[in-house]
Amino acid sequence: MNSVTPSLSRFPDADAPLLNDVPDETKGPIDLRAVWSAAYRNRVKLLITVIVAMLLGLLITFLSTPIFRADALIQIDQQAAQILAGTDVEPSESILDGDRFLQTQIDVIKSRTLARQVAESIGLYRNNSFLEKMHITPAAEPRGSYNLVQTRREQVVDALQKNLDVELPVDSRIVTISFSSPDRQLSAQVANSFADSFIVSNIQRKFNTSAYARRFLEGQLAQTRQRLEESERAQIAYARSAGLIDASSGSSEGQSSGPKSLTTANLIQLNQAYAQAVSNRIMAEQRWREASGTALLNQPEVLSNAAVQVLIQERAKAQAEYAQNAKRYLSGYPGQTQAAAQIETLNNQISRIASGIRDGVRQQYQIALSQEKALERDLDRLKGTTLTEQGRGVQANILRREVDTNRALYDALLQRYKGVSATAGVSSNNVSIIDRADPPITPVSPRLLLNLALALFTGLLLGVGYVVLREHFDDAIRSSEDVETELGTSMIGLVPMLAAGQSPNTELQKVRSETSEAYYALRAALELATPTGAPHSLMVTSTGPSEGKSTTSYALARGFAQIGRRVILIDADMRKPAQHRNLELPNKFGLANLLARQATLQEVLQHTTTPNLDFISAGPLPVNPAELIAGLGLAKLIDQIKDDYDIILVDAPPVLGLADAPTLASHVDATLFVVQANHARGRQARIALTRLKAARAYVVGALLTKFDAKVIGHSTDYGYSYSYGQTDPRS
Structure with missing residues (x-):
């Protein structure tokens, strides 16, 4: 017996991934339509949240204490x-x-x-x-x-x-x-x-600033005063121990050219005296040399002497008288002798005075020379003493400079302190x-309009937060975008939601109804699903019950039959059969009897009122439907009828919780996965597709049933409206 297991290689995408392997190209910018859709679906909750928030805002406003x-x-x-x-x-x-x-x-x-x-x-x-x-x-x-x-x-x-x-x-x-x-x-x-x-x-801060300055200056003054006193004491103590006497203490402040000690002062005075003595000695020596080399009566000191001048005049007078008398008297005349003796006496007196004057010049020279030598000896002695004292004066100068520095610092701080004390607290x-503040007339809160605005904003914020959380955790499949993003498979068709009181069979009887047009579009899509046209054998299943798989199976079987295809519809949902009611045929014998070998194909095969459409019902409920389907009976059935029919449609039970659908999927060429909008959950549907994939099923696509654009917040012309403004006489 030939195997009836379909060759998946005949379909180009037989091994294509079925789940979230398909890249999500819708992510990126915010989808405003999806946002509006979420808000529309939750409009009642949003409105209730906003109204409650506004009422709370009003209540808080009227109960709040005016401020x-x-x-x-x-x-x-x-x-x-x-x-x-x-x-x-x-x-x-x-x-x-x-x-x-x-x-x-x-x-x-x-x-x-x-x-x-x-x-x-x-x-x-x-x-x-x-x-x-x-x-x-x-x-x-x-x-x-x-x-x-x-x-x-x-x-x-x-x-x-x-x-x-x-x-x-x-x-x-x-x-x-x-x-x-x-x-x-x-x-x-x-x-x-x-x-x-x-x-x-x-x-007060400004006054405290000046008070702090005064306190700071007082402390600095006290420290500086103490340092000044200590430095002065140290200077005096060192001067006493070193035997230094400051000779400039009586000089005016700022004069630094005066002597700094008695030894220095004596040295200066002695040096000046020595210089004067050398000058005097040189002058006296020069006078003596002139006097010793000049005739006695030609010396200026002799000629300028008054006594000598008087004696010279008297001698000249005596000589004149002697010469006048010599004309009358002889030299031996007593008068002439007396006159000659007088002249001799005068000459002796002049010579004696002149000699005395010359001796005085020599004596002055000797005195000046002696003074010079004496001063020179004293000067040499003071020079040695001064050099010794200068070595001790280095430390004295250091102490003196420290005293001067402390005194200058003390004077500056004292002037600063006087200025701070005089001008403290005078800043503007x-x-x-x-x-100045006046008692307000109207309160600033509560503010009705502001509170209402805040309440409105809070209500919208809470409502949006609720919607966001709900949409985040809610994986319900609502649109074609959800089918592609949640299941990772393409959507092959979309069936609109029926209005209240409408029957699927009734709508399928209307040629121009939206339901009929939707299934016409699904039939056309299946014709293009494979390179050879519609799949020869096709199973229709879903994640759970009541998602529209039985109606879809019936509509597809009827649609293919209407275009001349030989179609057989097999109701393989032996737990909850429904196709016999759609076709208004009995369910006394069916697939369960055939698989259990209790009946033949001719006994269970039923012809419908629709031309080219035959039907095998589910039959009575067996004890274990999964074992019947897992056997070789279904494979033999499909192999037996494949040449008699162009399309073999199998209405399978749901995938979750049952092993029937994956087993059936392994015996057919393709599987149509039915998803009910706003009912099927993404996680459950993905699990169902995973089970089908494990059975090597080729899922030709997903069909979204019971779709209502208004419910999810989309416009009515979502892209699947089949109304062309024509009137069907049978509608």
Whole structure:
């Protein structure tokens, strides 16, 4: 007996993958139609979510406590704290740091320190009135390491910070300090208190800056004074131990050309005296040399002597008288002798005085020479002493410079301290109030329109989230795109959903009905499914029951028969047969009897009212249908009738849970997989196709049944409308 197992190689895609091996070309950009479809399918849930959210928004709006917001405006100028004229204790801010400066001031306003100052200034710590107005329950027990009073104070500070808002517009120095509370008066009072406290705090910070500078300078002055005293003591102690006496202590400050010790002073004076003595000795020596080389009476000192001049005059007078008398008297005359003796006496006197003068010049030279030698000896002695003293003076100079440095530093710090003390706290305030806060008239919250908008947005967000989650976990097959992406196989046809009250058989009787046109299109697609035309033997199955496989089998058998093909329809669903009802034929004997060898083919073969269409019903329910189908009877049947019929259609049971369909698929040329829209699940359908693939079945394609474009949110002209505006007289 020849095998009736079909050769899968006759079909070009017999070994093609059936599952998700097909690349998904629909992924990438967002499919707006798929988004709309998901939203449309879940429109009721979306609408309910939005309505509930809007109602909750209205309820929250009407139950919320009105909140009043008061605003105080202050101006903050960028100004450094000027402590001294021409100098800054705080560095001035550049224009580029203006934004940073303003942000710093805003952070100061928001600080807990300023909040505590506000609470103290307006008495928020006195009782629980502030907390009650803010609808805050006062703490009944201490928190952390705080006692109960401190805990409630922290509650007040937290409430102030939480309801405080500080805003700074772009390109402006006007800062808005806002405070929100359920009480109008309280909002304005707190906002104004923040503005006042910030101004006071700003001034106090500047004063603290100058006070810190004064304290710092006082400490530096004390340290510098101590160092100055210690350096002076060290200098004096070293001078005493080294025997150094400062000869310049009485000189005016800044004169450094005077002698620094007595030895140096003596050396300077002695050097000056020695120079003078050398000069005097040279002059005296020159005079003596001139005097010793010149006639006695020709020396200028002799000629200029008054006594010599008188004697010379007297001698000249005596000589004149002697010469006058010599004309009358002889030399021996007593008068002449007396005159000659007088002249001789005068000459002796002149010679004696001249000799004395010359001896005085020589004596002056000898004295000058002696003084020079004596000063030279003393000078040599002081030079040695001075050199010895200079070695000890190096350390003295080091100590002296340290004293001078400490004194200069002390004087500079003292002047700085005097300036800081004189100008402390005189800087102008750079913060001023522009507008004080007034009690607000209308509340800022709740805001009905805003709350409704937020509720609408929240409802849409929740609804969309629900839809996204539902679509993510929902793998129902709804459209041709789902068939291709979920199952990895092409869709060969699409059958629309019947309206309520319509019967498939009735619609198939109408030549121009959408159902008839859909099956006409399926028949044409099967004609083109293989290179040799429609498959000779074709099994129709599905994932589960009630997906339209029996109707599809009946419609295909009827359609092929109407175009002249010899067709036999075999109802192989022996557990739940349906074809005998579609054909209005009996089911007393059928395939079960034939496979069990209880009847022959002629006994179970039935002719229908449709020309060219024969039928084998399922027959009575057997004990084990799977064993009957697994036997050789079905293969023999197909082999027996293949030459008598052009098309052999087998209406098989569902794949999942049963072994019948994979077994039947191994005996036919091709398999048509029926998928019910909005009912079949992708995972189950993939499992069913996997079982068919394991049986080496060739799935010619998938048929999507009971498709309703409106249900999934697609337009009615989804691409499968078969209405041409013609009226069928039989419809």
